[in-house]
Amino acid sequence: MPEVAYHAVALDTLRLVAADDLIFAYHRASGITHLLAPPAPEILNILAEAPMRADELLVQLAALYDLADGDLAMLVARLDELIAAGLVWRA
């Protein structure tokens, strides 16, 4: 049984404004404003290109961004937050 993959909203559905280290994101489809701090913007960037499993995402994050070695459990927790926020979903 294929493991579930994470999908993210297309980046053009977000209105993004950067200030200091933060990104303010207005999600047009939901009307919700999010404050995104690393690794959330990086996760969204990667998943917006292509959906993938959590373990693959972990590898991509380490490769593309200089993110300190997180563990899978922490990544899944971040992804759960993004799911609750409506920016990511599992399929």
Next chain:
Amino acid sequence: MDRVVKTDGWLLARALCDPASVATLDANGWTSLLTIARAEQLIGSLAHRLEGLPMPESAARILADARGSAAQGRVLALWEAEMARRALASLGCPVVLLKGTAFIAAGLAAGVGRSIGDLDILVPTDRLDAVERALIAANWEWVKPDPYDDAYYRRWMHELPPLIHRDRDRMIDVHHTILPLTARITPDAAALIADSVALENGLRILSHPDMLIHAAAHLFADGDLAGGMRNLWDVHRLVEEFGTEGVFDRAAHHGLSVAMHRAVRLAAALYADPDGVQLRLSRLDRLYLHRLTARDGWGRAVRPLLRQAFYMRSHLLRMPPLMLARHLWTKWRGGHHAI
């Protein structure tokens, strides 16, 4: 040209029916119209009907704001539907959108400028527990009812007790039929779902005849006619868009013939033919219209005795008399006031 227009709900009905008629309004007239429209939750619909017509600048600005407000309300309503879809997707059961959210999701005329409050969905009775669990798992919570209300709801009402989303603060009402189980009329819930139509995203809406019947049932059996002008505007827009073919037969199947005929007549009386040229209205119809238009230029609900009469009638329709007595007694003891 100097026709005397009463300052009550008819002022709003006339403007919706014949937008050009607002040309004769003075500042006072506009103020009353806008106030009544707000009170009847129809200012968004009115704003769309009147868009582009010549009018005082202030009125134009206020109505432009109303259109903007409705547009944002639309975004939030569709998002609630989407999040409910995500929460319930794995259950594989039909999820049917009802009322305003359905009109908007399906791009119907009835959805233009409509204000949306809660998300209403219809699911099969036998999946109710699973739906409840899935919503709670996705962070909806009970709006804390008192224990009596909760038992009453579960046993007799046509919906789960209300749920509200923890983060988004929006309510969802999960129905399993369209009238309370205690009502004298019992619509065929399974047929409603069987005939529902799928949208692109997998959520469903009622068939057009069932949508009309639901609006009629909702208006006459589920409430004391508060919000009736909006309900009948929905009926009018649905009839305009889809006609009434098959509707009355279907209504008969659900046991809602009388309500359906009355809804179509009253919607036409308000919004298609307010001068009553072609319609034949009974005395009871006229009483209904009088109750429905009971607003003054300050947006206050007027005609209190008539309102009370209809309120009591709606409870009679919903509950057998003994149950009603017990229910009202318990509520009164709890410090609520029944009327």
Next chain:
Amino acid sequence: MKHTHQLRIGPVGFRIGSDWAAPIAQLKTLYRDYPSPHGDIADFNVRLFATRPWRRLVRPSVMIGGDYILPEAAPLPLAQGLLAAEMAMNLQMALGQRRYLLIHASVVERDGRALIMTGESGAGKSTLAAMLAARGWRLMGDEFALVDPTTGLIHAFPRLVSLKNKAIHVVSAAMPKGRFGPLLAATPKGDIQHLVPDARAIAAMDQPAMPALLLFPNFGFAPAIRDVGAGEVFVRLTQASTNYVAMGERGFTALTRLVREIPAKAIDYPDTGAAMTAVEQLWTGL
């Protein structure tokens, strides 16, 4: 409604109806120099009414009604009818305003630029605004900053300034020529007295201003000034806005522009004198 009045505060017109003459008479007096709503069509309606017909006379208490209401609101005694009217107008704005982003703040203007002061109740926004106005700044408002999402400009909403408890004495001492409303003693928020904005504030109510400085004042501490980071500013402003969510993307545009373009400082101050010194210092340094 037996007694009525219409007035305009900045871009917003109100129609107020009352079961009693007194609150309307007070409004007419205090707002006597204010214009009517544009085109005589009010944006919002407010009603002061008795719960039951006999409560107009017996233990009269004022229920607040209008286009937008809080269902659980408690009535006020008739003696505080003016307060009820002010609260009701604020409520219409808070719940119904859709053209401008609202931030719970006081605003004063100098040289076409606006100073916005926002914070919790009791932070001293109204007092500071009144005192700065006494010093020559133009008062734009003490309750709401109106931000135009298209232009980024701040529009004035100079309603009656609401002064509470000690602030009443501080301000009336500093403004011996000021016009004040009646002293409303022992309201749910203590003693309240309203200050009528001066002639200049009223005459200039339709002139917007460019926002130039955002302050988060904090009363009752030794003087201190610190920068406030963008994230904190954003979060605090959304908390201080009653209509941010309803405004949708336009609200986001207005707020992010403020966050990115305007310096934001938190000032702790022990008394209004210290606060005004800090304000002048920061303003000069812009």
